[in-house]
Every structure is written in structure tokens, then in C-alpha cells.
Amino acid sequence: MFFTDVTAPIAYEGPDSTNPLAFRWYDADRVVGSKTMRDHLRMAVCYWHSFHWPGSDVFGAGTFDRPWLAPTDDPMAAARQKMDAAFEFFGKLGAPFYSFHDYDMAPEADSLAESQARLDELADEAGKKMEETGVQLLWGTANLFSHPRYAAGAATNPDPEVFAHAAAQVRNALEVTHRLGGANYVLWGGREGYETLLNTDLRREGQQLGRFLHLVAEHADRIGFTGTLLLEPKPQEPTKHQYDHDVATVHAFLQRHGLDDRYKVNIEGNHATLSGHDFAHEVAVAIDAGIFGSIDANQGDDRLGWDTDQFPRSVEMMSLVVYEILKGGGFDTGGFMFDTKLRRQSLDRTDLFHAHIGGMDTMARSLLVAQALIDDETLTGPVAERYAGWDGELGRGILDGTHDLASLHGLVTDQDLRPQAVSGRQEELERRVSRVIEQAR
Ligand code: XLS
Ligand code: NI
Numbered sequence: 001m002f003f004t005d006v007t008a009p010i011a012y013e014g015p016d017s018t019n020p021l022a023f024r025w026y027d028a029d030r031v032v033g034s035k036t037m038r039d040h041l042r043m044a045v046c047y048w049h050s051f052h053w054p055g056s057d058v059f060g061a062g063t064f065d066r067p068w069l070a071p072t073d074d075p076m077a078a079a080r081q082k083m084d085a086a087f088e089f090f091g092k093l094g095a096p097f098y099s100f101h102d103y104d105m106a107p108e109a110d111s112l113a114e115s116q117a118r119l120d121e122l123a124d125e126a127g128k129k130m131e132e133t134g135v136q137l138l139w140g141t142a143n144l145f146s147h148p149r150y151a152a153g154a155a156t157n158p159d160p161e162v163f164a165h166a167a168a169q170v171r172n173a174l175e176v177t178h179r180l181g182g183a184n185y186v187l188w189g190g191r192e193g194y195e196t197l198l199n200t201d202l203r204r205e206g207q208q209l210g211r212f213l214h215l216v217a218e219h220a221d222r223i224g225f226t227g228t229l230l231l232e233p234k235p236q237e238p239t240k241h242q243y244d245h246d247v248a249t250v251h252a253f254l255q256r257h258g259l260d261d262r263y264k265v266n267i268e269g270n271h272a273t274l275s276g277h278d279f280a281h282e283v284a285v286a287i288d289a290g291i292f293g294s295i296d297a298n299q300g301d302d303r304l305g306w307d308t309d310q311f312p313r314s315v316e317m318m319s320l321v322v323y324e325i326l327k328g329g330g331f332d333t334g335g336f337m338f339d340t341k342l343r344r345q346s347l348d349r350t351d352l353f354h355a356h357i358g359g360m361d362t363m364a365r366s367l368l369v370a371q372a373l374i375d376d377e378t379l380t381g382p383v384a385e386r387y388a389g390w391d392g393e394l395g396r397g398i399l400d401g402t403h404d405l406a407s408l409h410g411l412v413t414d415q416d417l418r419p420q421a422v423s424g425r426q427e428e429l430e431r432r433v434s435r436v437i438e439q440a441r
């Protein structure tokens, strides 16, 4: 047992509870709209930030109290301990899903064959623990960015041997994800980008990436993987310019390479804001394009230009995200995955509980707000009213081709049309949303 401060599963105690180790909002079995909170939110804990990362940063070593990360001659024994800790945590927290990278579950070895053997062995262990605890896999992925071989990219590397290595690694990670019943497989373009055009052939690198994604999709079909393949947009970091910049860029890339019916997106909050967009904007763009998949639930810092991966705390921001998702019909295979890390000074193992309970409560409360926005039709009326002209004769005539420039010119001059600007009512609508946030229970 590693989390000895938490002796029983975290319970729901309601909004008035002062118990820091209880949920105030996440009540898994409570039905909201058509589904339980558990089934709406499909929340997942991530293996890497929570169990594999020691609290190091570019200026200093790990700070966290994580006995399973202590230096050792037996990396497999340590990996088993890490897995014990992870599943103990998942069970006590009560999140229904988790996610992992190949090499945060199984330590990478000298050769790919040995790395694969390690991953297979640990994935079997994970399978047993999943059966025991009922925790399921939201998604698996391959780490194609830590090893020095990937410094110049994986699929977009100038060296085809690196491409081959990345392909072999993804084959293994995809098969393991499939064996564990993963609902999705994620490809975040870790180092698929560039530092300078002086040494970069953009066109080639794009073709390589397109080819890589075709190979992955073909293999997924071959092994019968029925989960969703997801790309995760990010504008920069670690490379100066990441190719999968934002949702619209990824969508254009998928269309250009004939991949738009095979891939969807995994949208991360902090990546959205780094790309200069509101989180809800990225979700809305993906839903409109038919490529919405899953969410990495985190938030950044207003004044820091990097991926701080903080646990979600803003109910206002998340409510608007959940609102877009509910309007779009909710998650299919996706969910809210906490791609989140503690601050480096949050040393104690119990801090992991405080962080996740807080994140889950933020999402649960946001769900209540979003459902209330839908039930009360807080925004639907004003939006419909704003566009009402497009349902009238002129609007329909423009869209269905009845009109051309000349006929519109005739209309404006003959009728002396002088359209008047009307209020967008933004502040009034913000007040309406605030009221729902204040009252949703
Ligand atoms: C990094 C990404 C990463 C992916 C998984 O910024 O968010 O954590 O989600 O490789
Ligand atoms: Ni990130």
C-alpha cells in the first residue's frame, strides 16, 4: 500500500462537505440529462504525470515522494511497484479509466525486441489489475519524443530508419492498447515539427507524416482495433513549430492526405490556449468538422507561454467546453483524461488525491452547468433569433443559389435596402451564463 492516508474509496459527500478527501460534486451514479455523471464524463487518470514523473523540471531533480521511482538495478521490479501504486490510486479515487504511454508503463530497454517483451509482460499485469478493479483503458500511446533518436522527429525525421523505429514502436503500443480493450489510441506529434526552415524540407515531412498515419490506420484495421484513432493538436513545445498546430490545421492535414474518415482529435485545454484559441473554440471546430474525439482535461496559466498542465479549476471555462460537447451529442469513445501534473512543491503522495478530486469536482460541476444551459435554453433562443433572417426568403434564396451577385444588386437598389446593426448582447448573455453557474446544483 502506497497511499496510506486514504483508507477507503473517495466518497461523494455533497457541496457542503468540508472533508478535503471527499467529492463535493462528482456523484458517479447521479443521472444528469440522459446519463450518469460517470458515463457523461468518462474521466481518466494518466500514468505519466502522476506515477512516472518524479517532479523534475529543466532546472532541478525530482522532488516527489515516490518510492517506486527510486534508483534501482531492477527496473522491472520498480515498474511493477509503480503499477501497484497506480492501480491502488485508480481504485481509491474511483475514476473509471486510465491512459498510458508504452514507456511509462514499461521501461525502455536497449533493443526494441527487449522493450517489447517488457511491455507485453507489464501489459499482462495491467490486464489482470483492470479485471480486479474494473478500471478501463481510455487510451494508449507511444512515447516517440523522449529518446535522443527522435530529436529531429519520429515520422517526420530526415532519416527513414528513425521512421521505421517509430513505426515498429507504434505497432507494439497499438497492439497492447488493443489487447487491453483501449477505447482509443492517441498520437500526439511529440517532436513532429521543426526548429528552423534552414534545415527543414516541410513538404517531405508532411508527406512522411501522412504516410505514417496511413500505416497506423491500416494496422489498426488488420488487428481488428475498433477504438478511435486520435491526433492531439499542439502549437509549439517541444519544437518551435509543431505540425499539428490546432484543430483546423489538423483537419486540413487529414483531408489533404485522405485521412479525415480515419482520425479524430484529442483536444487538450492547455494546447488550445497556447494556440491562441479558447478551449471551447477548439471543441466547437472539431465538432463542426466531424472529428471530435476526446479531451485532455487541463488548463494553463494566463501569464505563462508553456504547457503547465494544471488540474482544471475553472468551472466557467469547462462549462462552456462541456456545453459544446453536450450540444454535439456527448462523447462516443472519448472522455476527459487528466493530462495534468502537480506543482513541483506538492511533494506528498496525498497531493495526487487532492488534485484529482478537485479536477473531477470541476468537471462534475461543469457538467451540471452545461446541462442546465441546455435545459433552460439559456443561449439557444438568442442565437436562433440572431440568425432568423437566414430562415426567411432572402436567406434561403442566397444559400440555395436562387440569388447571384446581380440579383442581389438589383434587390438592394430596387428596394433601397438599408440593413441596421443590432446588439450582439454579449454582456447580457454572459450574465445569463453567470446566473446558471451560480445556481446549478
Ligand atoms: C504533451 C501531450 C502529451 C500527450 C500524450 O504536451 O499533452 O502528454 O497527451 O503523449
Ligand atoms: Ni500537453
Ligand code: NI
Pocket (backbone or CB within 6 Å): 188, 232, 268, 296, 339
Ligand atoms: Ni495531452
